[in-house]
Amino acid sequence: MKTMLIVFFDSQGNVHKEFVQEDCTVNAEYYKSVLDRLISRIRRVRPNPYLTHDYFLQHDNAPAHSAAKIRHFLTQKQVATMNHPPYSPDLSSPDYFLFPKVKLQLKGARFDTLEEIQKAVTDQPNKIPAEDFSNAMKKFETRANLCITPNGSYFE
Numbered sequence: 045m046k047t048m049l050i051v052f053f054d055s056q057g058n059v060h061k062e063f064v065q066e067d068c069t070v071n072a073e074y075y076k077s078v079l080d081r082l083i084s085r086i087r088r089v090r091p092n093p094y095l096t097h098d099y100f101l102q103h104d105n106a107p108a109h110s111a112a113k114i115r116h117f118l119t120q121k122q123v124a125t126m127n128h129p130p131y132s133p134d135l136s137s138p139d140y141f142l143f144p145k146v147k148l149q150l151k152g153a154r155f156d157t158l159e160e161i162q163k164a165v166t167d168q169p170n171k172i173p174a175e176d177f178s179n180a181m182k183k184f185e186t187r188a189n190l191c192i193t194p195n196g197s198y199f200e
Contacts, residue, residue: 055181072111141180
């Protein structure tokens, strides 16, 4: 059994999450619908940052994320984005922060149904303290500055 989870979070915790429907391809059209739901969710759960545009979207360079249709949509919605530099997995907060925490808690667990997997994966991020999300965003800022400072030069 496989399932794909799309997650958006900020320094306060999870903002929006949803599972990709079975047999669905995540293309620009699908991702646009996800972003529509995300923006609606932000308006409900984080109204002040939404009103002041005091947030940005950082996603990787997957074709669905970087499509012209998506860039145009985000511009129309006045959503600031941060480009994800190639070969910079250390700037992917889900990869270095969220997913390892979830995987650690679920290590060794067995599930009989897709619904059980989805429930377990959905419950785990809700158990992460807000302080951990805040610290992850501070680390993200530090890592991003390390990438920006050398102006594209290689560094370790």
